[in-house]
Amino acid sequence: MMKLAIIGGGPSAFYVAGRIFSLLKNAPIKIHMYERRWSPYGLVRYGVAPDHPEVKNCIHKFEETARDPRFRFFGNVFVGHPPKNEEDKRLLSRNVVLPVDSLLGHYTHLLVATGCPFPRFHLKLPRRSPWCLPALDIVHWYTYNQLSRHRPPPLENSPHISIIGAGNVALDVARILLTPPSQLEKYDVPEHVLEVLHRSKLRHVSIIARRGPLDAAFTAKELREMMNLPDSAMIPIPKNVLDEAAKSEMTRQQSRILQLLQKGSKNVPGSTQKTWSIDFFRNPVKLETIEKKELLGEAPDLPLNLKLAHTEVDPKTRQARETQEFTNLRTSLVVTSLGFQAEPHDYGRIANSYEGENYDKRLHYIRTDAGGRLLRPISTDHPILDKSGLESAPPELLKPVDRVYASGWASVGAKGVLASTMMNAYNVAETIVSDWLASQDKSVSPAADDTLPAGHKGNKVEDLEFPMKSQVNMDSLPEEVKESAHPVFSFDDWKKVDEEEVRRGEERGKERERVDWP
Amino acid sequence: MELRTHQIFHDLCQHGGIERPEPGTGLKLTFKDTKGNLLQEVEANEGDDILSIAHEYDIDLEGACEGSVACSTCHVILPQEYYDVLPEPDDDENDMLDMAFGLTDTSRLGCQVKMTKELDGITVTLPAATRNMFVDGECTSMS
Numbered sequence A: 001m002m003k004l005a006i007i008g009g010g011p012s013a014f015y016v017a018g019r020i021f022s023l024l025k026n027a028p029i030k031i032h033m034y035e036r037r038w039s040p041y042g043l044v045r046y047g048v049a050p051d052h053p054e055v056k057n058c059i060h061k062f063e064e065t066a067r068d069p070r071f072r073f074f075g076n077v078f079v080g081h082p083p084k085n086e087e088d089k090r091l092l093s094r095n096v097v098l099p100v101d102s103l104l105g106h107y108t109h110l111l112v113a114t115g116c117p118f119p120r121f122h123l124k125l126p127r128r129s130p131w132c133l134p135a136l137d138i139v140h141w142y143t144y145n146q147l148s149r150h151r152p153p154p155l156e157n158s159p160h161i162s163i164i165g166a167g168n169v170a171l172d173v174a175r176i177l178l179t180p181p182s183q184l185e186k187y188d189v190p191e192h193v194l195e196v197l198h199r200s201k202l203r204h205v206s207i208i209a210r211r212g213p214l215d216a217a218f219t220a221k222e223l224r225e226m227m228n229l230p231d232s233a234m235i236p237i238p239k240n241v242l243d244e245a246a247k248s249e250m251t252r253q254q255s256r257i258l259q260l261l262q263k264g265s266k267n268v269p270g271s272t273q274k275t276w277s278i279d280f281f282r283n284p285v286k287l288e289t290i291e292k293k294e295l296l297g298e299a300p301d302l303p304l305n306l307k308l309a310h311t312e313v314d315p316k317t318r319q320a321r322e323t324q325e326f327t328n329l330r331t332s333l334v335v336t337s338l339g340f341q342a343e344p345h346d347y348g349r350i351a352n353s354y355e356g357e358n359y360d361k362r363l364h365y366i367r368t369d370a371g372g373r374l375l376r377p378i379s380t381d382h383p384i385l386d387k388s389g390l391e392s393a394p395p396e397l398l399k400p401v402d403r404v405y406a407s408g409w410a411s412v413g414a415k416g417v418l419a420s421t422m423m424n425a426y427n428v429a430e431t432i433v434s435d436w437l438a439s440q441d442k443s444v445s446p447a448a449d450d451t452l453p454a455g456h457k458g459n460k461v462e463d464l465e466f467p468m469k470s471q472v473n474m475d476s477l478p479e480e481v482k483e484s485a486h487p488v489f490s491f492d493d494w495k496k497v498d499e500e501e502v503r504r505g506e507e508r509g510k511e512r513e514r515v516d517w518p
Numbered sequence B: 001m002e003l004r005t006h007q008i009f010h011d012l013c014q015h016g017g018i019e020r021p022e023p024g025t026g027l028k029l030t031f032k033d034t035k036g037n038l039l040q041e042v043e044a045n046e047g048d049d050i051l052s053i054a055h056e057y058d059i060d061l062e063g064a065c066e067g068s069v070a071c072s073t074c075h076v077i078l079p080q081e082y083y084d085v086l087p088e089p090d091d092d093e094n095d096m097l098d099m100a101f102g103l104t105d106t107s108r109l110g111c112q113v114k115m116t117k118e119l120d121g122i123t124v125t126l127p128a129a130t131r132n133m134f135v136d137g138e139c140t141s142m143s
Helices: A011-023 A042-046 A053-066 A086-091 A100-104 A135-142 A168-178 A191-198 A220-227 A239-246 A252-263 A418-440 A491-507 B050-056 B080-085 B091-097
Strands: A003-007 A030-035 A071-075 A077-079 A096-098 A109-112 A132-134 A160-164 A204-208 A232-234 A274-279 A282-289 A304-313 A320-331 A333-336 A373-377 A398-406 B027-032 B038-044 B075-077 B107-109 B122-125
Touching: A003 A011, A011 A030, A011 A042, A011 A053, A011 A418, A030 A077, A042 A053, A053 A071, A071 A491, A096 A100, A109 A418, A132 A135, A135 A168, A135 A333, A160 A168, A160 A320, A168 A204, A168 A220, A168 A274, A204 A282, A220 A232, A220 A252, A220 B091, A239 A252, A282 A320, A304 A333, A398 A418, B027 B050, B038 B050, B075 B122, B091 B107
Parallel strands: A003 A030, A003 A109, A030 A071, A077 A096, A109 A398, A132 A333, A160 A204, A160 A333, A204 A274, A232 A274, B027 B122
Antiparallel strands: A282 A304, A304 A320, A373 A398, B027 B038, B075 B107
């Protein structure tokens, strides 16, 4: 029997579900997908930049999966504890809240595919202030994310924006803010976003990278798009930075990125209204607001002083270290784009061990084995992360939890493109299916060896019961989903919203016009 | 543990959107996996691209962006002599190949390679992926 609950409704969740269906074409299994938003597709809808519509073509395949009669979608359902703090209460005020314990009794298998929804911050910069915000807030704004604050970035007062971090999200944000809004109108950009972009006074974007051109996390496609921006030019990168990088041995991708940087932008600086730059080997150490009018001088719209430490990269470790030289950068707004991390769930309860047990606070994602089986420690003396917070438990001190899996960014961290998420998901789907087939084969004993490796003391974590039941009613649902004060969105409900968004878009000659709350 | 293994091809609702030629009249392609195992020998018409051909014949090659050069999921490896007769990949294709798994010097995106007479008889290798686990062709029917 397989009745799988998937927590999360993004690309990883859909790719796993689709692969399981295609591997087990005629099997009477069920897959129920629980998604916190009322809409499916996660980062494909709420992450992919609007001017990359072709990336969203994968949705056609996800729709095929959703049409399988063995599939059900439960949108607007938050799986986890009822929120405690006011901020979370407000964000989840219209969600159905489904505690993990209520979910477990109804399923034989569980997949955690909750991605990496939280931005990582810079230790020396405010997390959120009137002058500093995470890039994710801007992505949420232009994708009209219902879990976001919907506060537009202050583009009317920000001629100079400094983006901290050099990944594709940094370039997406820079590109959307620098592209003439008339070119974005045909895409899936909400009207209220276009209005703000039309009023923008932005003249320059500084992308600040802690390390050099060979360490940048962005990819060639995104860099090339920056180089081809119609009304912007790149300030050339200092020759010594490029020459130094060219001396190193490079991968194909690195050398193609370096060539793009050497060639520079299509427009020469001075010929355009707007400019952008990548400032390599710089790390923020302080952000000050200039209070005194006389100190603002001739640039009252650059009220911030961003102090940057110069860095160099250790050629062996590729780590950045500060050189004790500093530069001050006058700017109007700081945007941090430093990666993302998984949710510190207490899915440890599933592993009947301790709070937050499967979540590695150092790695910022859930530990799994190579096949995506969720891991838990075999001994209380060896938690996932030791007390120093520096060392993660080695694989030999972890063991898989029966019939509980994790996939996608929740299990590998926020890295890679859609293709890597797909490969990961197919691998996890194949593990789930092969574990299941093995369990159908009575000759295979499911007993796991719990012996601690020699030399390790400590109390064995007791096997109470397997967290997942082996027999359940295939049609039963958690009470919270059956009866609730808030709506649960089926896939058909979503398709109605989807069609309405496309219809509203057609009226305006664009891809779609998103709705806030259907 | 003995693993019961399975190779069940994807049930694509939409096939490749191309016409199959009359048997014996088309250009020939052979699809193989990384280990050199034969997957299928098929025929296609001039102008058809490798991704569409793979889909038409239910060969397990992904095309997440549906041929718009926005992903690397239809990455294929070609024999050197066939690779050499093709026009060079453009910047957009190279940008995506940068991110392909198991990239080789004769890698291309399947969606960008259109069949010509010169490519008749080509062997297309699907790169190493996760499809190694299910190998023996047994079919699951639990109903």
